[in-house]
Amino acid sequence: MIKELLLEQKYDPNLEYDVIVVGTGPGGGTVAREMALKGRKVLMLERGAEQHWIQQNTLGWALMMNNLGMNFSKEMTAVAIPNVYGGASNLTCGVAGPPPVKLFAEVGITFNGEIEEAKKDIWADELPDVLVGKDNLRMLEAAQECGFNWTKMPKMIDAGKCIPGCSDCMLGCARRAKWTSRVFCDEALRNNADIMLYTKVTDVIVENGKVIGVRGTRLGREIKAYAKVVVLATGVSNVGILRKAGIQEAGRQFAIDALVFVGGVAPGTSSIRSNPMAVGTLEDYDNGFIMTETGPNWASFALELAMDKPRNWWHFKDNMKMSWIMIKIQDEMGGEIYPEKRFFGFSKPISKRDRQRLDMGTEKAKKILRRMGANESSIYVCPPIGAHPCGTCPVGTVLDSNLETRIKNLYCCDASVVHRSMGLPVVWTAVTLGKRLSKHLNATTFKGAK
Numbered sequence: 001m002i003k004e005l006l007l008e009q010k011y012d013p014n015l016e017y018d019v020i021v022v023g024t025g026p027g028g029g030t031v032a033r034e035m036a037l038k039g040r041k042v043l044m045l046e047r048g049a050e051q052h053w054i055q056q057n058t059l060g061w062a063l064m065m066n067n068l069g070m071n072f073s074k075e076m077t078a079v080a081i082p083n084v085y086g087g088a089s090n091l092t093c094g095v096a097g098p099p100p101v102k103l104f105a106e107v108g109i110t111f112n113g114e115i116e117e118a119k120k121d122i123w124a125d126e127l128p129d130v131l132v133g134k135d136n137l138r139m140l141e142a143a144q145e146c147g148f149n150w151t152k153m154p155k156m157i158d159a160g161k162c163i164p165g166c167s168d169c170m171l172g173c174a175r176r177a178k179w180t181s182r183v184f185c186d187e188a189l190r191n192n193a194d195i196m197l198y199t200k201v202t203d204v205i206v207e208n209g210k211v212i213g214v215r216g217t218r219l220g221r222e223i224k225a226y227a228k229v230v231v232l233a234t235g236v237s238n239v240g241i242l243r244k245a246g247i248q249e250a251g252r253q254f255a256i257d258a259l260v261f262v263g264g265v266a267p268g269t270s271s272i273r274s275n276p277m278a279v280g281t282l283e284d285y286d287n288g289f290i291m292t293e294t295g296p297n298w299a300s301f302a303l304e305l306a307m308d309k310p311r312n313w314w315h316f317k318d319n320m321k322m323s324w325i326m327i328k329i330q331d332e333m334g335g336e337i338y339p340e341k342r343f344f345g346f347s348k349p350i351s352k353r354d355r356q357r358l359d360m361g362t363e364k365a366k367k368i369l370r371r372m373g374a375n376e377s378s379i380y381v382c383p384p385i386g387a388h389p390c391g392t393c394p395v396g397t398v399l400d401s402n403l404e405t406r407i408k409n410l411y412c413c414d415a416s417v418v419h420r421s422m423g424l425p426v427v428w429t430a431v432t433l434g435k436r437l438s439k440h441l442n443a444t445t446f447k448g449a450k
């Protein structure tokens with residue numbers, strides 16, 4: 001366990017590490033763990049803190065985010081960008097979405113057992129009814145009565161540690177019932193990996209077309225670290241680092257897996273007590289969207305309403321009573337990242353096709369809420385927001401199918417590598433990619449190494 005307040009962190013500036021992993025989200029955490037388990041000397045560099053001392057409340061949530069969660073596009077679409085040990089895996093609803101095999105096949109990426117290995121390692125399984133909760137089960141029943149193929153969704157949750165009636169997954173799970181990338185990073189640390197928190201990597205050090213290390217700042221001081229291989233797993237921040245290294249194509253377009261929450265007041269049920277995303281459907285995935293139970297907490301709801309027309313603000317009084325359904329789409333690639341800007345650091349318009357997909361899902365959600373008994377006037381559709389940025393360093397443009405850039409031994413491994421929107425929960429895919437990359441490194445750069 002990291003003793004963050006004492007800043008007791010291990011790092012040897014004179015050592016050439018085997019692998020430096022930048023960012024400790026699911027993509028980076030997996031590479032760190034897999035390589036450490038194979039005996040490689042790994043250094044993890046993470047911009048955020050461990051922050052175990054404040055979780056499961058709205059302030060803790062804001063502190064885990066870049067700019068306290070205030071990350072808006074030029075068009076005022078909000079997107080969550082993490083800044084904490086374990087990355088956005090701390091903020092997840094804990095639902096496990098299967099990696100989109102067909103999407104990866106389009107760019108020559110196939111898997112060899114990594115999907116199943118990842119599923120086991122992230123604890124993906126169905127929850128018992130008592131943890132799914134009666135409110136979710138009522139929604140499931142109503143959806144099925146409408147003729148929709150809703151089911152329980154697999155969750156990355158240790159049922160033995162979870163408690164009924166808790167809906168706090170997205171605020172960070174202080175009882176550690178939810179799988180986060182910390183599970184892997186902690187395991188890497190137990191296997192001789194080193195770590196530096198509060199460390200923002202700004203550049204890669206390149207010699208003769210080959211990466212040899214990274215440069216960054218830690219608590220106001222410059223640090224440098226050296227390694228045979230560097231894996232960037234910082235999500236959107238990869239863009240700034242790659243552009244400085246001359247890879248200008250990064251971040252020229254991307255996706256945000258845009259979503260809307262549709263809520264209504266149905267007698268006797270409320271999402272306030274519901275294990276988030278524990279029920280839903282992927283039946284419309286080929287139509288470009290998925291649906292699950294889940295909604296904003298009071299603070300996000302207030303923010304959504306603040307971005308909407310004042311005449312809708314009265315819905316806030318129903319905050320505790322709303323039953324929510326989320327529509328998440330595969331949005332069109334577009335927009336641009338502006339890495340030099342701290343605020344409004346990207347542009348991502350919602351296209352006409354995105355709007356159509358959101359509307360298709362919204363109509364279905366309204367049907368379910370009405371079936372649950374929601375009064376028409378109580379039904380409210382939040383403005384679109386982005387779930388998570390992805391596709392900023394896509395395979396085919398920035399990376400080859402082994403996730404390597406044109407700078408030798410410099411890789412990316414996180415949600416940035418997909419070439420179009422997945423429109424699915426990302427963690428299972430990021431872990432699968434991390435395992436695939438680790439196997440590649442062990443079979444190439446570290447082949448035969450002791």
Ligand SMILES: Cc1cc2nc3c(=O)[nH]c(=O)nc-3n(C[C@H](O)[C@H](O)[C@H](O)COP(=O)(O)OP(=O)(O)OC[C@H]3O[C@@H](n4cnc5c(N)ncnc54)[C@H](O)[C@@H]3O)c2cc1C
Pocket residue numbers: 022023024025026027028045046047048080081082083084085086087088089090091092093094095096097170199200201202233234235237277387388413414415416424425426427428430
């Ligand atoms: C509210 C919410 C709910 C979600 N729910 C689910 C869910 O239920 N299931 C699911 O599968 N997915 C879910 N997701 C998506 C999922 O959490 C992310 O897509 C996933 O964590 C992305 O993993 P990643 O490896 O790309 O890295 P990230 O998790 O984005 O982590 C990147 C890491 O890099 C660090 N970093 C950034 N810049 C630097 C730098 N310059 N130097 C050093 N470190 C840096 C960050 O602090 C962070 O730790 C959710 C996301 C959000 C926001």
